[in-house]
Amino acid sequence: MTVKTVVFHALETGPALTVLGAVHGNERCGPEAIRRLIGDVEDGTVALSRGSLQLMPVVNPKAYAQNVRFVERNLNRQLYPKDEKVHYEDHLDPIVCGLLDRTDVLLDLHSFASPGGPFIFLSGKNPDELAYAKSLGVSDFVYGWAEAYGGGDSKESQGTTEYARTRGALAVTLECGQHLNADAADVGYRAILMALAHFDMLEPSCPAASGLGQPAAVADLRCVRMKSVFYRDEGASFCKPWRHFDAVAKGEAIARYANGEKLVAPEDGFIVLPKEAAATGGEWFYFGTATAYPE
Structure with missing residues (x-):
């Protein structure tokens, strides 16, 4: 098997x-968007300046x-070249990291299981990266990913964006x-075009550049800062069918453990x-609070 x-x-x-x-095999929108882009570059609909x-x-x-999602190991965690390759995904690490070593800007396209619309994960540390993220036509943002795992620079939570940032890239x-x-x-397709336009890489005269539109208005942006990650215990269940970005009040029951004990929101979020x-034992949900960031 090869990687193209x-x-x-x-x-x-x-x-x-x-x-x-x-990066996760059951997230099909990225390949579809990228393959469409490849075709459009090849036929001149998209042109690089x-x-x-x-x-x-x-x-x-x-x-x-x-x-x-993955075969033996989540490729978007513990992403770094390893001396001893134990899992299938370990063999992909040097290929992906090698590409990221040659990268100035990264856009990693994903999708998720719960009901909801698009949003962007941010680092919250780089104003140039923030400007880039805000250019992609999406209005919802989440940041504090690594911090939610209890260690800002831990390799346990290091994925594509975290690795790319260690190499100096915006991601x-x-x-x-x-x-x-x-x-x-x-x-995903529109975000690629918006990224190209943001970095003055899209030829203005190409067909794709016309009608591209503008990024989301500042007044429409909203952001949640992640505080913690929760892993599912055996027999635990949600108290209601939560959707991504659902609001919860302090003390509101989020889930119930097998022994009947309730997991409640520590604060409004x-x-x-x-x-x-x-x-x-898998990642069950994340909890975050509203923040004025990214503004």
Whole structure:
């Protein structure tokens, strides 16, 4: 099994923008968006004015073929080259990291299981990265990913964006919506074009540049800061069918453990990415609070 990378070079120097799809094999919108873009570059609908565009439509090909999140290990955690390769995904690490080593800007396209629309994960530390994220046409933001795991720079929580930032790149993860949202691939495709335009890499005269539209208005932006991650205990269940970005009040019951004890919200906040079907011990949901960031 091989991993395919497509690279387009403009004749004028500029940044290297990398777009990844299917880091998780059951998230199909990324490959669809990237393959559409490849076709549009090849037929001239999209034209680069400068820099290079590095596209990896399917980062985890075996998981993609099986339509599963991962085969042996979540590729978007513990992402770094390993001396001893134990899991299948360990063999993908040096390929992905090698590409990210040659990257100035990363856009990683994902989707999620719970009902909801698109949003962007942010680092909350780099104003240039914030400006880039805000240019992608999405109005909802989440930040504090690594901090929610209890260790800002821990390699346990290091995924594509975290690794890319260690190499000096600007990096965002775009969650294009629920896996089955009809417009998820369209969200990803438009974000790629918006990223190219933001970095002056999109030829203004090309057909794709016309009608691209503007980023979301500042007044429409909203952001949640992640505070903690919760893992599912055996027999635990949600108290209601939560949706992504559902608001919860302090003391409100979120879930019930097998012994009847309730898990309640520690403060007013939001449920982020609830997974009704999470396996025992798996990431179940995240809890966050409203913040004025990104403004």
